[in-house]
Amino acid sequence: MITINTVAFAGFICVCIALCFDTVCRWISIELRNQNRKKIICIDFDGVLHDNTHTAWKNARIISGDAIMDSISWLHRLIYSLPKDYEIAIFSSRNAAFGGIRAMKKWLFMYGLSEDDIARISFPIYKPPAHVVIDDRALQFSGFYPEVKNIISFKPWNKRGKE
């Protein structure tokens, strides 16, 4: 006789198998990517391309701010002026959230990048091994560890001088 416990256990096993399969697929895709790896320019989205100063975060699928001045023309120039062994990755906390990548691609298209331009950008769901990272919420480590007070009082460029 099939009880609720049996069904729950079978469901649990199915979820575990699905998670294992997902993990293995991700490992394989990361390994395949690493084989012919280009140097990655890893660019953050919010606060670097998207102006998030005047809009509160709602969720990964909602992007209600404008483009930061020159961000799209800069990105477009970067896409076509980098040497062939470089690639651009937009890496944001939105990447791993449901609908986040689609929302960013739609937003980039709305602000002037073509589908071809967008196809030249990758949107990894894990932090890629980058040649350089361009992020508004980072302290560059230059051999000296930042003090706790400097970490706590950190503000991104567009929030400095504001409370």
Ligand SMILES: [Mg+2]
């Ligand atoms: Mg940011």
